[in-house]
Amino acid sequence: MPLEVSSSGGVARSRWRVSLFWRTFFLLAVLLSGSILAWLQTLRALEFEPRAIQTAQQIATLVNLSRAALIHADSIARVDLIKTMTEQESVRIVPREPDDRFEPFDSDALGRRISQELTTRLGPGTELANSVNQQPGLWVGFTIDGDNYWMRTNRERFNRAAGTTWIVWLITAAALSLAGAALIARLINRPLKQLSFAAGRVREGDFEASSLDESVATSEIRAVNIGFNRMSQKLAKIEQDRAIMLAGISHDLRTPLARLRLETELSVADPEARADMATDIAQLDAIIDKFLDYARPDKVRLGPVSLREVLDACLYSIRNHSDLRIQLEMSEDMTVLADAVELGRVISNLLENALRYGKSIDTGLTTIDITARARDKSVWIRIRDHGVGVPDEQLVNLAKPFYRGEAARTAANGAGLGLAIVEKIVSRMGGSFSLSNSSFGGLSANIRLQRTAAP
Numbered sequence: 001m002p003l004e005v006s007s008s009g010g011v012a013r014s015r016w017r018v019s020l021f022w023r024t025f026f027l028l029a030v031l032l033s034g035s036i037l038a039w040l041q042t043l044r045a046l047e048f049e050p051r052a053i054q055t056a057q058q059i060a061t062l063v064n065l066s067r068a069a070l071i072h073a074d075s076i077a078r079v080d081l082i083k084t085m086t087e088q089e090s091v092r093i094v095p096r097e098p099d100d101r102f103e104p105f106d107s108d109a110l111g112r113r114i115s116q117e118l119t120t121r122l123g124p125g126t127e128l129a130n131s132v133n134q135q136p137g138l139w140v141g142f143t144i145d146g147d148n149y150w151m152r153t154n155r156e157r158f159n160r161a162a163g164t165t166w167i168v169w170l171i172t173a174a175a176l177s178l179a180g181a182a183l184i185a186r187l188i189n190r191p192l193k194q195l196s197f198a199a200g201r202v203r204e205g206d207f208e209a210s211s212l213d214e215s216v217a218t219s220e221i222r223a224v225n226i227g228f229n230r231m232s233q234k235l236a237k238i239e240q241d242r243a244i245m246l247a248g249i250s251h252d253l254r255t256p257l258a259r260l261r262l263e264t265e266l267s268v269a270d271p272e273a274r275a276d277m278a279t280d281i282a283q284l285d286a287i288i289d290k291f292l293d294y295a296r297p298d299k300v301r302l303g304p305v306s307l308r309e310v311l312d313a314c315l316y317s318i319r320n321h322s323d324l325r326i327q328l329e330m331s332e333d334m335t336v337l338a339d340a341v342e343l344g345r346v347i348s349n350l351l352e353n354a355l356r357y358g359k360s361i362d363t364g365l366t367t368i369d370i371t372a373r374a375r376d377k378s379v380w381i382r383i384r385d386h387g388v389g390v391p392d393e394q395l396v397n398l399a400k401p402f403y404r405g406e407a408a409r410t411a412a413n414g415a416g417l418g419l420a421i422v423e424k425i426v427s428r429m430g431g432s433f434s435l436s437n438s439s440f441g442g443l444s445a446n447i448r449l450q451r452t453a454a455p
Contacts, residue, residue, distance in 0.1 A: 021189045028181035036173050052110055056117035063122060063142050063151055066093060070144060096141055096148035102129040130155075191221045198228060204428075207236035253288055257281055302429060304452045305338045307372060307379065314347045318355065323365050330372035336379050337450040338429045346425050349418045350383045350445045358385025358442060374451055381447040389437040398435055399423040419445075 066085065070093070073081050085091040105111050105128035118140070119126045125148075127141030138155040141148065194212060201210040210232045212225035261281050268274040308330065315326060336343070351368065359366045369384045390398065399419045419435070422445070426433040431449040438444045 021185050021193075024185040024188055025181055028185060029178055032177035032181055033174065036170065036177060040170060049113075052113040053117055056114050056121060059114075059118055059128075059138075059140060060121040062091065062153065063140055066091060066151055067142060067144055092152040094150050094152070096150045100132055100150070101134075102127070102132040102139060105129055191216070191218075191224075195224065195228065198232070202232055202235060205239070207232050207239070253284075257285055301339050302337050303339075304335050305340045305343060307334045307336050307343075307381070308332050310340060310343050311347060311370065314344055314351060317348070318351060321355065321366070323359070324355065325365055325367040327367065327369045329370070331374075334372055334374060334379060335452050337452045338431075342425045342429065343449075346422050346447070347383070349422050353418055353445075354383060354385035354387075354443075358387040360386045361388065377451050379449050379451045381449070382444055383447075384438050384442050384444040386440075386442040389441060389443050390435070392437065395435050395437070399433070 069081055069085075082093055085093065105115055115128045118128060122140075122142055125141070125143055127139075129139040129141070130136065132139045132150055132152070135152070136155075137152045140151045140153075142151065143149070198210040198212055201207070210228075212228055214222060214226050214229060216222050216225065261278060264274055264277045264281070268277060311328070311330075315328075318324060354368045355366055358368065367386045369386075370382070371384075372379060372381045374380075399422070423433045426447055426449070429449060431447060433448075434446045436444050436446060
């Protein structure tokens, strides 16, 4: 029978999660990146006007010097002067023809501001171009005694500070900022990480490994660490007292129960009354076992466990029930990360619950479907009976300690701890447990455990 897991069957939905460190780092990185970009824009805005005026002044000075030299030189010296300027200063002066084709200077804000400032300094008719007759460069059109000329010079002289300079500065600032953000995020989250680890050790019952440093410099963290250590010590003391108390309860209750059983067998003549009293004593003994199981310490030894072997051992103990039918569907080599003894107790509790409440109304037989499916890194186990099920509003409460459902699925001979024990053990083994009503009738117990390779 295929494995069915309903929406309430405990299937964990994958959800994108991020650690506190990365969240803190990301927020700091966004803040610092925004600050760097804001400073970059501010510096560029402050640099805009001075650079435009400086560039226009340099171009105008070069044009005026070239024009003055050409005006005051005779025709023979003018040719040599133009040749020298071209060879040594990379400044070329050529006549401007009416059919010259030129590409206007940059049309951005800085280019327009330079053109405006240059026109003011050199007078009307001044042209600024990126290329003339498909020859790139910085071209400036000016007049000498009514004659139009082009002056060409290297554009690199007047390149803006943007480009490589700004990119290098931005990358350097961003790298230093991100490194600082990572360091700050690590320092901020280190105490929380230590607290999370210590809380996890307390949850697993390892109180000795959960001590936090009480001598840290930060007063708030020191107060939290001191409070956590005191809480851990009190919990350890409570756990120790509980173990002693339970040992005493087990001894003090089972000794008179054993005497009662013996006295019943010897002194009660009526066989029916004797059997009823023996049943009551056995029920009390079973309830004591449930209390001890629920209060058992939380330490388990996890390792690769053959699921089929554990199931076979649990089913062997109930093989003599004549009104029981088992339908098993799983592979032989399925292995899970678990404690073999604890996993056996889980399955035995669920089988006991199905035997007690899962009898079919139609056939009078108890049919239990056991299926196991491997999915990615997990193994999903479902144990389903064919009883009357449980109202949906009671499902979330069935695994709570001492909770009893309606009379259809409860009896006076239980302690209300069976499913609570199952949930507790499965959680200790790193899995999850849930209950759901099957769409075909009956109650389904769904277990997810970690999948491992065969030992």
